[in-house]
Amino acid sequence: MSNLPLYRDPWARRDAWRKHPVFSRTTVLRNMFPGLGIAIVAFTGYVIVDNVFLSAKKSEENHH
Template identity: 60%
Template sequence: MVTPPPIYRDPWAKRDAWRKHPVFSKRAMFSKMFPGFGVAVVAFTTYVVIDNYYLQPKHESHH
């Protein structure tokens, strides 16, 4: 036996459909809040590592 569809219909369903689109998900909104932040973190970390380990002057021991 097939159940009949509900009698009521939401007249605003098509106009509300954009809210469920993946572009408007919470994750997408949060990632767009700070554009370029991930790239900046990687660039700064690389700079700090290079500065601390490769560009330090060699300490000569004087005996």
């Protein structure tokens, strides 16, 4: 007797693409907004620079 199961799905080969890692839920969500991570880091850096360095300059100008 062979190792094949008793019931074989004739459509298994046609549905195999659905189980491919490219179509996984995490991959789809990660690729939905390309560049979002870089944009968040850049905006956070801008806000930190604006609050720390530029507010220090504004407070020095107000003391004169």
